[in-house]
Amino acid sequence: MHQLNIDTLRMEAKRQLAQLKSLLEKAQQKGLVDEPAADDHNRATFDTQSIAKVLEVLDGESYKLDHLDMVLAVVGTMKAGKSTSINAIVGAEVLPNRNRPMTTLPTLIRHTPGVLQPRLIFEKIQPLNELLVALSQAIKSANPEALTELQNDKDMKELLIQIRQQNFFESQHEGAENIFRFLKSLNDLVRLCFTLKATFPFDAYATVEAMPVIEVEFSHLKDTPVTQGRLTLLDTPGPNEAGQQHLRHMLKDQLKKASAVLAVLDYTQLKSDADEQVRENLMEISYTAKDRMYALVNKFDQKDRNGDDEPAVKKYVAQTLMKNVMAESSVFPVSSKQGYLASRARNELERNGKLPNNECWVEDFGKERFGGMWVDFINDPQMVKAGADKLWQESGFSIPLEQVIFEAHRNAAMEALRSAASKLDNFAKDTGNFFKANVGSLKKSVAELQKNIDRLQQDIENIAKIEASTEDALKGILKGTQRKIETAAAEVQKEVTEKIESYFKEGKTAESDNLQKKDQTKGSSNSKEKTTPINGFFGVAFASILGNKREEKDPTLDFDPSSPIIKLDDRAEAQDFIKRIESSIKTLMDKAESDCNSCIQSGIDNFSSEFEGHRIDALEKIKESIKRNLDDFDIMVNLPNTENIKIDSPVSSLMKNAIMEKTRTVTKHRRQDGLWGTICRVFDTDHWGWESYQDSENYFEIDIIQIDKSTRLAIDAVFESANDILNKDIYPQLQNGVEDFFCAFRKRVENIRGDLIAGVQKHSLDHARKADILAVSSEMAIEAAALEKDCITLNDSAETLRYKESPSSTRIEVQV
Amino acid sequence: MSNDLAPITPNSTLCQTLSCLQEKFVVDFANGIDVTRDHIRVQRQRTGFFARMYDGFTGKGARRQTEINASLVDGVEASLKWLTELTESMAQSNLAITQVNDRVSILSGSMVELSHYSIDTREQLQEMAYRLDKRMHDMAQEISRIDFIQKAKLNIDITFSKWEAGHFSVLSPAGRCYAAMEELHWGSLGDYCRCLDNPAHQRREFLQLVIDRSTKQLAVDAAVELQTPAEMATVWLAAPSISRSSNGIDMPQALSWLADQMTIDSTPFIYSAAHITKNLPSKVPLIAQARRIAEAMTHEVFPLETLDA
Structure with missing residues (x-):
């Protein structure tokens, strides 16, 4: 079959861009484009001002098609060997692989042909230097104890000196060592901010443009033609590295946009939860990035006889760990260390003909390849070359590198293509309309034109009316959804009350049973039961089940049915009890979450169907009216795409994020108050558990009030976050979508009206000039119409290709 | 030989x-x-x-x-x-x-x-x-005269029968389409359409018929679905490997001679179908559906202005 390939589409997009550009330029030269109208609402589709912008956009799209920007995001923990993997891809040490996390800010590593010595360029250094000034003040008022502690840290000491001397950061750093030093001080700076409770300016670095960039030639790509695109690695801070929370949204966004995502997992830790957070991050973006996620399973060289072999690893990671969101063929067991050493050695040999004498990586390489006798071989370039090639092969790196870069190239080409195709589609339509309006208005009389202009004004006003009513509908649905969430919240809270109450009863029963047992062992016959006033909610509840059985409090055994504290003697029993409470609460939390999800989802669905239904109906009527009003012009005004009135990620993942955020603030707040969160384990946070469970000398206390309180807080947090994402995330998205839709529609009609107004003015020209304009416009209208068709074909083909797994015929030549 | x-x-x-x-x-x-x-x-x-x-x-x-x-x-x-x-x-x-x-x-x-x-x-x-x-x-x-319409129709039928029967098969699909267009251009249909006394709607109808039949035949010849775009260079302009018959060499030459007055700028589709060129004219898309080619060819041979005039 005839398979369209992406490079043909790319070239076609370039041809269309050039055609459209020449058409518009010709229109300009022939005097068809007027000065902008004084009134913004009367502006023609193209005037001298707007056409310049359109031409600029067309040039920009053409440039992007020629210079593909491939971003390969690398995620993973320091321990899994993320830095080493990056170094293996680059073929040089750009990121220090030392024993602590180094990536405070996301960093870009860009393939820059000819740059052999890596250099870090950090344009946006100003906020850091301002921080240095602020910190020097903060240090003065800091707790002296904390300062002494900092002074003992060697790295910190250096930074403190830098702050004291107000040595500002440079925006450029040459060489691996200097880059390392800079990144280290950046890392120290963040740590210091945490200690001194100062604010690190993370917000200033929330865009890709603001990130530090390391430029260096990737040895594997050095012979790749520039037209194949520019590869940039995005080194993301590990899940637990400082600053990550602040940049989380941005990072998620970046991962979604990346041309490919490469996760580095640790082979030796596959069955532990060391990489759990990384995996979770991958799951989160799998909705949009499913087909371009890859995993390197690093340290595969440490496999022993009993370890999982390659097929088993691929299967385990793809199916079990990644729950099939990643294909087995996208999982690659590798040794990043071998890959790095081999590619660096090959790189070094190619550049200098031999390996350097006094660098420690050479020893690593020698030992890895030649064992204890490495010194005997290391100076023989041929042996080294053969050894490096062999090691590279063994490292398992060449296949993933080729595939991932290939995929990144394809995706980058696809992105550039889609962007160009959608812009072309719009502009070609505008261009077609513009010429048609020119032709039509010269063929008509001024009086007729004026009639058309007035009628279009009526249509524009009708669009505004429908927009207002659509916004009302949206607001109504928002309110309805909020009410539903409230109801659901009340219901879940009620269930919490019931559950806790029943556990309280159960706990108290166990407590009293224990006491009874103790009574019996003591053989005490003198135990007296006193009646104590039972107070409070739990007390009442308890009294109702125990009746008068234990009305008196035995001071020695200290059973207090009204006390919210449940005392159990047995550690195992206490733990089991807690576990059961935990699991019930988890169920309730899950229910709360899913209730919120469905409330919001149904709200969105309601709105969508509302919009698709009678709103569109009304709009179609307007469209018809416009068509009638423009009948002799052969202009077709289409409704803008409704695609943007949708939520860009699934509600469930939005919810999950919002809840995480919310509970984080809850726990933080609680932490400040000294109240340790009891909800944390529900969210799988490692450090905070059920602290209300206290171990004293011989009995175990469970504070039910504390549990109740914490649970309520947690549930509230869930519903609050639901309201939050509804108000701050979903409603604005929908509202913007509606606004954009109507704005685009109105603008289109306004522009055509503007074209007609300009047409009226052309009637004042002399006969010969009018005939000339008519002839040129007619010819260009035909060309524009043809181009319009080609643009639609291109746009459709790009979308079709996107959903098809069709390898392009172009492959990036990667030296492997 | x-x-x-x-x-x-x-x-x-x-x-x-x-x-x-x-x-x-x-x-x-x-x-x-x-x-x-x-x-x-x-x-x-x-x-x-x-x-x-x-x-x-x-x-x-x-x-x-x-x-x-x-x-x-x-x-x-x-x-x-x-x-x-x-x-x-x-x-x-x-x-x-x-x-x-x-x-x-x-x-x-x-x-x-x-x-x-x-x-x-x-x-x-x-x-x-x-x-x-x-x-x-x-x-x-x-x-x-009203019965000339029959002649024009006959011209269309004979031309497309030839195409369908494989008489143009030594040419590329686009070449076949152009060959058919020239048969119509010099035939009764051309005479009918160029006569401004004839009703415009009938002339338009004829051209639409030509476009539709060409579209269908192009798609059949290239084994491409009607809605599927295909590459210009490797599909629409790809000639079958030259047959040994005299037709295999003569017909492409004849086509090129028929198009000797066509310019790359005013009739880019014909130009690329009739002449061997290294690069496609800039006005010709690299990918196209059958209909796009049929429409372009038809309008290059029968310019719209002659209908509207």
């Missing part, structure tokens, strides 16, 4: 397949007569194909072998005789007759100023002009 110089006779398969060849030949022949130099231009370098037809149609192939001086028989007097004969026997279309007539008028005008032509020659030319004028007049009447 066919070679570059083998004459192409009116009875050849090629001329049977592409009946438009003889119409264009007559026109080119008339346009080649140069009274000031007493000569007919047979520009062998530029269009070898015309020269081959010239030899085949005027029976000169045999004489050339006996090395008779060509300039003697290529004289104006002899040429005019040939033209009269060719026009009578071969030119069927109003298009050809009109163009020959135009040329004869010019020739008559030029001859008035030249003294060396005999009375006979002048009379011959006048006689020819008279007959052409009469034929044109008769034809104009015929074309505006």
Whole structure:
């Protein structure tokens, strides 16, 4: 079959861009484009001002098609060997692989042909230097104890000196060592901010443009033609590295946009939860990035006889760990260390003909390849070359590198293509309309034109009316959804009350049973039961089940049915009890979450169907009216795409994020108050558990009030976050979508009206000039119409290709 | 066997397949007569194909072998005789007759100023002009008669039957489409559509029919679905590997000669279908659906302006 390939589409997009550009330029030269109208609402589709912008956009799209920007995001923990993997891809040490996390800010590593010595360029250094000034003040008022502690840290000491001397950061750093030093001080700076409770300016670095960039030639790509695109690695801070929370949204966004995502997992830790957070991050973006996620399973060289072999690893990671969101063929067991050493050695040999004498990586390489006798071989370039090639092969790196870069190239080409195709589609339509309006208005009389202009004004006003009513509908649905969430919240809270109450009863029963047992062992016959006033909610509840059985409090055994504290003697029993409470609460939390999800989802669905239904109906009527009003012009005004009135990620993942955020603030707040969160384990946070469970000398206390309180807080947090994402995330998205839709529609009609107004003015020209304009416009209208068709074909083909797994015929030549 | 110089006779398969060849030949022949130099231009370098037809149609192939001086028989007097004969026997279309007539008028005008032509020659030319004028007049009447519609329809049917039956199969799909367009252009459909007295809606309807049938046949030939875009270079413009029959070489040459007046800028689709070019004209998309090609070809051969005028 005839398979369209992406490079043909790319070239076609370039041809269309050039055609459209020449058409518009010709229109300009022939005097068809007027000065902008004084009134913004009367502006023609193209005037001298707007056409310049359109031409600029067309040039920009053409440039992007020629210079593909491939971003390969690398995620993973320091321990899994993320830095080493990056170094293996680059073929040089750009990121220090030392024993602590180094990536405070996301960093870009860009393939820059000819740059052999890596250099870090950090344009946006100003906020850091301002921080240095602020910190020097903060240090003065800091707790002296904390300062002494900092002074003992060697790295910190250096930074403190830098702050004291107000040595500002440079925006450029040459060489691996200097880059390392800079990144280290950046890392120290963040740590210091945490200690001194100062604010690190993370917000200033929330865009890709603001990130530090390391430029260096990737040895594997050095012979790749520039037209194949520019590869940039995005080194993301590990899940637990400082600053990550602040940049989380941005990072998620970046991962979604990346041309490919490469996760580095640790082979030796596959069955532990060391990489759990990384995996979770991958799951989160799998909705949009499913087909371009890859995993390197690093340290595969440490496999022993009993370890999982390659097929088993691929299967385990793809199916079990990644729950099939990643294909087995996208999982690659590798040794990043071998890959790095081999590619660096090959790189070094190619550049200098031999390996350097006094660098420690050479020893690593020698030992890895030649064992204890490495010194005997290391100076023989041929042996080294053969050894490096062999090691590279063994490292398992060449296949993933080729595939991932290939995929990144394809995706980058696809992105550039889609962007160009959608812009072309719009502009070609505008261009077609513009010429048609020119032709039509010269063929008509001024009086007729004026009639058309007035009628279009009526249509524009009708669009505004429908927009207002659509916004009302949206607001109504928002309110309805909020009410539903409230109801659901009340219901879940009620269930919490019931559950806790029943556990309280159960706990108290166990407590009293224990006491009874103790009574019996003591053989005490003198135990007296006193009646104590039972107070409070739990007390009442308890009294109702125990009746008068234990009305008196035995001071020695200290059973207090009204006390919210449940005392159990047995550690195992206490733990089991807690576990059961935990699991019930988890169920309730899950229910709360899913209730919120469905409330919001149904709200969105309601709105969508509302919009698709009678709103569109009304709009179609307007469209018809416009068509009638423009009948002799052969202009077709289409409704803008409704695609943007949708939520860009699934509600469930939005919810999950919002809840995480919310509970984080809850726990933080609680932490400040000294109240340790009891909800944390529900969210799988490692450090905070059920602290209300206290171990004293011989009995175990469970504070039910504390549990109740914490649970309520947690549930509230869930519903609050639901309201939050509804108000701050979903409603604005929908509202913007509606606004954009109507704005685009109105603008289109306004522009055509503007074209007609300009047409009226052309009637004042002399006969010969009018005939000339008519002839040129007619010819260009035909060309524009043809181009319009080609643009639609291109746009459709790009979308079709996107959903098809069709390898392009172009492959990036990667030296492997 | 066919070679570059083998004459192409009116009875050849090629001329049977592409009946438009003889119409264009007559026109080119008339346009080649140069009274000031007493000569007919047979520009062998530029269009070898015309020269081959010239030899085949005027029976000169045999004489050339006996090395008779060509300039003697290529004289104006002899040429005019040939033209009269060719026009009578071969030119069927109003298009050809009109163009020959135009040329004869010019020739008559030029001859008035030249003294060396005999009375006979002048009379011959006048006689020819008279007959052409009469034929044109008769034809104009015929074309505006209602039953001429049947002729136009027949022209369409015969043309597409030829295409469907594989008579153009040595050409690329786009080439086949162009070949069909020329058959229609020089045929009754062309005459009907160019006649502005005929109702515009009928002319539009005809062209729409041509577009639809071409679209379908293009898609069938390329084995591409109607809605699926395919590559211009590897699908629409891809000629089958050249067959050994004379058609395999002659037909593409004939196509190129038919398109010798087409420019890359005004008729880019025809240009790329009829001539071998390294790069596609910038106005031709790299990917297209069958309909896009059918529409473009149709409108390049039958420009919209002629309908709207």
